[in-house]
Amino acid sequence: MIYNFGQVWSGDELRLQTITPQSFAARLNPLKPLLRDPVLLIAFLIVGLIELYQLTVTLLQPSWTATVTDWLRAVLAYPELGVVVFVSWWFTRTRRPGAISWWMLSMALLSYIIARSLWSIEDLFVYPGHVPFPSFPDLFFVLQYPFFFLAVVLLPHIRPWGPRVKAILDCLLWMGAATALTWYFILDPIFRSSTASALGKFVNLAYPIGDLAVLFGLLMALTRQNLRQAESAALRFLILAVVCLALADIWVAALLLYFSPVYKTGNPPDLFWISFYMFVPLAALVQLRLTQRAPTEDQAPPIETITSQSTGRGQDVIESFRVLLPSLAALLVSFVIVICAVLVPFNFHNPLVPCLVAFGLLVLVLARQEITLLENERLRRFSLSAKANELLAMHEANQRMNTFLGIASHELKTPLTSMKLCLQLGAKRGHQMIQRCGEAADQFKPFLEHLTRAERQVAQLDRLVSDLLDVSRIRADRLELRREWTDLGLVVSEAVEEQRQATPNRVILLQLPPDPHLLIYADPGRLGQVVTNYLTNALKYSSENCPVVVGVEADYQQVRVWVRDEGPGLSMEEQAHIWEQFHRVPGIEVMSGSGVGLGLGLHICQTIIERHEGQVGVESAPRKGSTFWFTLPLTLPPAD
Numbered sequence: 001m002i003y004n005f006g007q008v009w010s011g012d013e014l015r016l017q018t019i020t021p022q023s024f025a026a027r028l029n030p031l032k033p034l035l036r037d038p039v040l041l042i043a044f045l046i047v048g049l050i051e052l053y054q055l056t057v058t059l060l061q062p063s064w065t066a067t068v069t070d071w072l073r074a075v076l077a078y079p080e081l082g083v084v085v086f087v088s089w090w091f092t093r094t095r096r097p098g099a100i101s102w103w104m105l106s107m108a109l110l111s112y113i114i115a116r117s118l119w120s121i122e123d124l125f126v127y128p129g130h131v132p133f134p135s136f137p138d139l140f141f142v143l144q145y146p147f148f149f150l151a152v153v154l155l156p157h158i159r160p161w162g163p164r165v166k167a168i169l170d171c172l173l174w175m176g177a178a179t180a181l182t183w184y185f186i187l188d189p190i191f192r193s194s195t196a197s198a199l200g201k202f203v204n205l206a207y208p209i210g211d212l213a214v215l216f217g218l219l220m221a222l223t224r225q226n227l228r229q230a231e232s233a234a235l236r237f238l239i240l241a242v243v244c245l246a247l248a249d250i251w252v253a254a255l256l257l258y259f260s261p262v263y264k265t266g267n268p269p270d271l272f273w274i275s276f277y278m279f280v281p282l283a284a285l286v287q288l289r290l291t292q293r294a295p296t297e298d299q300a301p302p303i304e305t306i307t308s309q310s311t312g313r314g315q316d317v318i319e320s321f322r323v324l325l326p327s328l329a330a331l332l333v334s335f336v337i338v339i340c341a342v343l344v345p346f347n348f349h350n351p352l353v354p355c356l357v358a359f360g361l362l363v364l365v366l367a368r369q370e371i372t373l374l375e376n377e378r379l380r381r382f383s384l385s386a387k388a389n390e391l392l393a394m395h396e397a398n399q400r401m402n403t404f405l406g407i408a409s410h411e412l413k414t415p416l417t418s419m420k421l422c423l424q425l426g427a428k429r430g431h432q433m434i435q436r437c438g439e440a441a442d443q444f445k446p447f448l449e450h451l452t453r454a455e456r457q458v459a460q461l462d463r464l465v466s467d468l469l470d471v472s473r474i475r476a477d478r479l480e481l482r483r484e485w486t487d488l489g490l491v492v493s494e495a496v497e498e499q500r501q502a503t504p505n506r507v508i509l510l511q512l513p514p515d516p517h518l519l520i521y522a523d524p525g526r527l528g529q530v531v532t533n534y535l536t537n538a539l540k541y542s543s544e545n546c547p548v549v550v551g552v553e554a555d556y557q558q559v560r561v562w563v564r565d566e567g568p569g570l571s572m573e574e575q576a577h578i579w580e581q582f583h584r585v586p587g588i589e590v591m592s593g594s595g596v597g598l599g600l601g602l603h604i605c606q607t608i609i610e611r612h613e614g615q616v617g618v619e620s621a622p623r624k625g626s627t628f629w630f631t632l633p634l635t636l637p638p639a640d
Contacts (some may be wrong), residue, residue, distance in 0.1 A: 002533045003433065004390050015350050017310035018498030020170070029589065033291075034233070034286065036364070037289050037293065039285070039289055040285065040286060040289050043282055043285050044156075044282075047278045047279075047282055048299065049269070050274065050278060051274070051278070053276060054069070054072075054270065054271050054274050055271060057069065057266070058267070058268055058270065058271050060076075060161055060265070061266065064499075065122075065265075065266035066264060066265040066266040067265075069265050069266050070120050070123055070124075072084055072267045072274075073116060073121065073270070073273065073274060073277070074116050074117060074120045076274070076277065076278070077109070077112060077113045077117075077277065078113065079118050079281075080109060080277050080280065081106065081109040081110060081280070081281075082115055083281035083284055083285060084102060084104045084105055084106045084109055084280065084281050084284045087102050087281075087284040087285065087287070087288045088102035088103045088105075088106050089292075089338060091288075096291060097156030098155065098156050098231065098287070099154075100154045101151040101154050101155050101156070102151070102284060104147045104148075104150045104151035104154060105147065105151045105280060105284070105561070106560050107147045108144040108145075108147035108148050109144075109277075109280065110149070111140045111141075111143040111144045111147065112140070112141070112144055112277065114137075114140045115137040115138070115139075115140035115141045115143075116137075118136060118137040118140070119135070119137040121135075121606075122135060122137065123265070126416050127521060129572075134199060134203040134204075138203055141207075142203070142206060142207075142210070144215070145210035145214065147626050148210070148214045148330070149213060149217065150212065151352065152214065152221055153217070155221050155231075156231075164305045172325040173327065173329065173330045173364050173365065173368060175330045177326075177330045177332075177333040180333050187280060197421070201257065202258055204252075204253045204256055205253060205327070206248060208249050208253060211242060211245050211249055211250075211383055212245035212246065214242050214244065215239065215242045215246060218235060218239045218242060219239065219240055221235060222235045222236070222239065223292065227266055228288035229288070229290060230287045231287060232281075232292045233286050233287065233290060234283040234284065234286050234287035234290075235261060235283075236285035237279050237282055237286055237611055238278055238280065238283045239277070239552070240465055241275070241276045241278075241280050242276075244272040244273075244274065244275040244276045245273070245276040245629070247269075247272045248269040248270075248271075248272035248273045248276065250267075251267075251268065251269045251272070255267070255269075259306070271321045290349075298475070301353035322448060324366065326534055327365045327368055327369065328406065329365060330362075330365050331362075331365060354583075372563055378470055379388050379562055380550045386623040398475070417462075419458050420455070420458050420459070420462065423451055423454055423455040423458060424455065426451050427448060427451045427452065430448045430451060434448070437522050470600075471581065471600050471603070472602065474604070474607050475604075479527060479607065479611065480521075480524070480609075480620075481611055482523050482525040483521050483522055483523050484522075484523075484524070485519055485520075485521055486519070486521070486522050486524040486631070487518065487519060487521075487522055488518040488519075488520050488522070488525070488527065488551070488552065488561070489512055489513075489517055489518050489530065490516075490517075490529055491527050491528050492510070492550060492561060492620070493510065493511075493516075494528065495528050495531040495532045495535060496510050496531075496535065496550050498532070499532065499535045499539065503539060504537055506544060506547075506548065507546060507547035507548070508535070508547070508548050508549075508550065509538075509547055509548070509549045509550065510549075510550050510551075511549065511550070511551040512551075512552050513552060513554050516552070516636070518552070518554055518559050519631075519636055520632055520634060520635065522557065522612050522632065523608075523612075526608045526612075527608070527612075529604075529605075530605045530608055530609060530630060531561065531563070531606070532548070533601040533602070533605050534550075534563040534605070534628045535548065535550065536601075536603065537565075537602075537628070538563050538564070538565035538567070538626075539565075540590050540591070541565065541567040541568065541588060541590065541591060541626075542565040542567040542591055542625075543566070543591050544591070546565070546566040546567075547566075548563065548564070548565050549563070549564045550562070550563050550564075551563075551564070555634075556634070557633065558614075558631045558632060558633050558636060559631065559632050560629055560630075560631045560633055561629065561630055561631075561632075562627050562628065562629035563627070563628050563629070564625065564626070564627040565625050565627075566625040567588075567621045567625055567626055568588050568590070569621050569622045569624045569625055569626055570585065570618065570621075570622070571621075575618055576619060578602055579603055579606045579616065579620060580603060581600060581603045582599040582600065583599050583600065583603075584599040602616075602628075605630070609630045609631075612632055613617035613633055614630055614632040614633065615630065615631050616628075616629070617629055617630075
């Protein structure tokens with residue numbers, strides 16, 4: 001069973017999300033699927049025990065803390081790397097999205113193993129207990145951050161180039177603004193007041209800046225991406241891991257810059273470092289197990305994209321603000337830094353530094369806006385191309401439908417005409433036999449009733465086919481009018497008399513002007529078709545005990561024909577659509593006669609009258625009946 005839970009707004013598109021009952025329950029309680037997996041329970045237990053041990057050691061500070069913690073971190077690095085490499089290999093083998101990101105994290109952990117091993121060797125054999133800072137292992141510690149950044153950038157579900165580059169620029173804008181403010185108000189004072197070497201200061205401050213960059217990238221990925229459950233859970237564990245890493249690096253930076261240039265293992269930052277390197281493989285294991293438990297959901301596209309045609313004004317403002325927010329933040333930070341540099345120039349060692357920082361942020365803003373313009377232009381061209389293809393497809397479909405309607409109508413006309421003639425001939429001979437048989441005539445009356453009923457049904461079918469044929473001719477612009485000088489009063493009278501004979505139980509009143517002979521230059525057959533259509537609709541949608549009135553009015557310029565009924569009436573909204581093809585008014589039931597209809601009659605009437613340079617219209621109100629009318633111009637007949 002699958003449920004559709006409404007519409008989800010994300011970015012510039014409106015999407016319809018398909019959720020299974022299992023995934024919906026998991027969204028309500030995200031920890032439930034994690035606690036049901038025995039492998040994840042064992043992993044959580046191992047991580048919890050290691051964290052508890054390290055917390056206890058950090059609080060008690062036994063004499064062997066430094067040596068054991070140093071080797072514990074070095075030993076744990078190998079199974080941590082093994083877990084991430086296995087997850088990366090499994091995602092690659094099964095062709096799941098996210099494999100490249102996990103391989104980048106594997107490379108980062110490999111750099112950490114090299115740095116950790118070198119640092120332990122120096123701490124035990126080269127510089128026992130007082131490894132200087134910075135040292136050679138710091139090169140591999142710093143090398144982790146490019147791989148972290150690539151892992152965030154290469155996350156799945158970002159379309160290539162345009163959106164991906166824009167996401168990278170957004171991340172750079174946010175990080176540039178945050179780093180510039182952090183440097184000006186926090187890091188620069190620490191940098192200038194510390195007695196450490198210049199290289200030590202730069203390396204020390206590079207770690208917190210790199211942590212912030214990775215953290216902002218993960219937060220943007222969590223908010224901007226259309227994530228599956230497994231990816232969302234893994235991202236949350238990675239964010240928690242990077243928070244621990246940032247706390248440890250900031251703590252160590254404060255210790256090294258203010259108190260001692262040598263860091264001693266066993267202090268509280270080791271607890272956060274161990275947490276970081278335990279949470280990374282735990283995040284990989286969480287995504288692996290959740291993906292294996294729900295393979296169908298993860299393989300299928302999670303959300304079906306439906307472009308929204310109508311969005312609220314408030315939603316448009318929010319979306320515009322969200323798109324412009326990174327650029328606005330970078331511009332604001334540039335303005336603040338430049339103003340502070342002008343007002344308090346001695347805060348910087350070099351007055352060019354704030355100018356260069358502001359210039360770099362402005363370049364990123366311009367690049368981001370250029371990418372946005374290029375993407376908008378590409379989307380505009382794609383939209384125009386899609387609309388052109390859609391119009392072409394609709395035109396071809398309409399042509400094929402018109403061709404089909406024309407051929408089908410022509411092919412149906414011949415057998416219908418034959419059936420109609422055969423039924424009329426049978427009815428005529430039946431009447432002759434009744435006249436000859438005398439007393440035995442009662443036996444033929446049921447037969448004649450069946451013939452009459454069949455004749456009415458064939459006439460109804462013939463009218464529907466004629467409507468289809470007329471519509472196909474109208475669409476192909478081949479509706480022919482055989483104009484001649486016609487007495488409109490006679491045409492209306494014949495149409496009324498025909499309907500009186502077809503419906504003898506109905507009252508049809510006819511109101512003609514004093515001089516009923518109104519000569520107009522028109523097609524009498526088509527005008528009779530219009531009057532007949534008006535009359536059949538009036539009879540169909542009014543009660544049998546209500547009369548229908550037909551009237552003809554004339555002045556010196558035009559003649560007006562109208563048909564009035566006492567039916568349910570039409571609202572103003574329905575009057576605007578009543579002349580459209582295949583339109584049938586909802587909620588109005590047929591009161592008498594047959595309810596068969598295609599919604600083509602009024603459209604055909606409008607076309608016929610407009611071809612005669614006339615106009616059609618309706619005057620109606622709910623529960624007050626309707627008056628359908630048409631007007632035709634009056635012209636003088638020729639002198640002869």
